[in-house]
Amino acid sequence: MxxxxxxxxxxxxxxxxxxxxxxxxxxxxxxxxxxxxxxxxxxxxxxxxxxxxxxxxxxxxxxxxxxxxxxxxxxxxxxxxxxxxxxxxxxxxxxxxxxxxxxxxxxxxxxxxxxxxxxxxxxxxxxxxxxxxxxxxxxxxxxxxxxxxxxxxxxxxxxxxxxxxxxxxxxxxxxxxxxxxxxxxxxxxxxxxxxxxxxxxxxxxxxxxxxxxxxxxxxxxxxxxxxxxxxxxxxxGWMAAASVLQKLYAELRDTGTTQGFWGKYGLGMTFPELFEVFEYGRISELEQRFVRGQD
CATH class of the missing domain: 3.20.20.60 (Phosphoenolpyruvate-binding domains)
Structure with missing residues (x-):
């Protein structure tokens, strides 16, 4: 069963x-x-x-x-x-x-x-x-x-x-x-x-x-x-998200950039790491297998 x-x-x-x-x-x-x-x-x-x-x-x-x-x-x-x-x-x-x-x-x-x-x-x-x-x-x-x-x-x-x-x-x-x-x-x-x-x-x-x-x-x-x-x-989860977003957007407002934010709080990930949260590699493989006829 x-x-x-x-x-x-x-x-x-x-x-x-x-x-x-x-x-x-x-x-x-x-x-x-x-x-x-x-x-x-x-x-x-x-x-x-x-x-x-x-x-x-x-x-x-x-x-x-x-x-x-x-x-x-x-x-x-x-x-x-x-x-x-x-x-x-x-x-x-x-x-x-x-x-x-x-x-x-x-x-x-x-x-x-x-x-x-x-x-x-x-x-x-x-x-x-x-x-x-x-x-x-x-x-x-x-x-x-x-x-x-x-x-x-x-x-x-x-x-x-x-x-x-x-x-x-x-x-x-x-x-x-x-x-x-x-x-x-x-x-x-x-x-x-x-x-x-x-x-x-x-x-x-x-x-x-x-x-x-x-x-x-x-x-x-x-x-x-x-x-x-x-x-x-x-x-x-949403308490953590709201807390981080408050700090992030305050940093952007006050400094005009988020460049110093991630190191300041020990946060962040690379662009590829972010996309792998969504299994970008697996989705790309499926795209290569199934998407055809668009030349």
């Missing part, structure tokens, strides 16, 4: 070692993640909103915009790709439609949260939640919508901030009963809380590592020791 990327991702998620899944906001970032040797890629919702729209993670992106970005990322890499499906973009039937779109774009799993639409970044204040009953309906719709039974439905709860950890755990158990394959309990405040979540939930767990966020910023080894199965990094 052929092993699908969805099956591969499930096996990686359920392996004894933690699965580190860096987050890409576009196809370029995904290719860099793949070339760094990671086994899977996460498409960040906050980064998608920032890169496609120049807007914060406050529920501005649509299903179609997310699906387009997902398709481009999937086509760029030979790795399983999971993604942020926000709050399902509406009710349970909107969620059903979104899962169909994302799976057909090549996505092998997604996380879905229990916030009211439009949602907010899980590490911002002011989130409002839907009922447990409504969220369970969305999870059931997501399970129904998937074609490949190995497509991973990750249920995220943001209940910790508004209702406390006990309620977040109660909701998590309900979400597993509704069909969720993995739990993403957002914005825990201490390592002890993270350990309690592991002790009380018999299901794969996702850790969300947000630089400067509410949850303790642990290493993958520390997360693995607690018992987390996978870790995503939704801000890392």
């Amino acid at each position: 052929t092993t699908t990327k969805a099956r591969t991702f499930r096996e990686l998620m359920n392996a004894p070692e933690i699965l580190t899944v860096p987050s890409a906001y576009d196809a370029l970032g995904a290719k860099v993640i793949e070339q760094a040797g990671f086994a899977a890629v996460h498409m960040t919702g906050s980064g998608t909103s920032a890169s496609m729209l120049g807007l914060p993670d406050l529920g501005f992106t649509s299903v179609s915009e997310q699906a387009t970005n997902a398709k481009n990322i999937v086509l760029a890499v030979d790795r399983p790709v999971i993604m942020d499906a926000d709050a399902g973009y509406g009710n349970a039937m909107n969620t059903w439609r979104a899962i169909r779109e994302f799976e057909r774009a090549g996505i092998v799993g997604c996380h879905l949260e229990d916030q009211v639409n439009p949602k907010r970044c899980g590490h911002l204040e002011g989130k409002t939640l839907i009922s447990t009953e409504e969220m369970c309906g969305k999870i059931e719709a997501a399970v129904e919508a998937r074609v490949d039974p190995d497509f991973t439905v990750i249920a995220r709860t943001d209940a910790r901030e508004s209702f406390g950890l006990d309620e977040a755990l109660r909701r998590s158990r309900e979400y597993v009963a509704a069909g969720a394959d993995c739990i993403f309990l957002e914005a825990m405040l201490t390592v002890d809380e993270m350990k309690r979540v592991r002790d009380e939930l018999d299901v794969p767990l996702l850790a969300n590592m947000v630089e400067g966020g509410k949850t303790p910023w642990l290493t993958t080894k520390e997360l693995e020791a607690i018992g987390y199965n996978l870790a995503i990094y939704p801000l890392s």
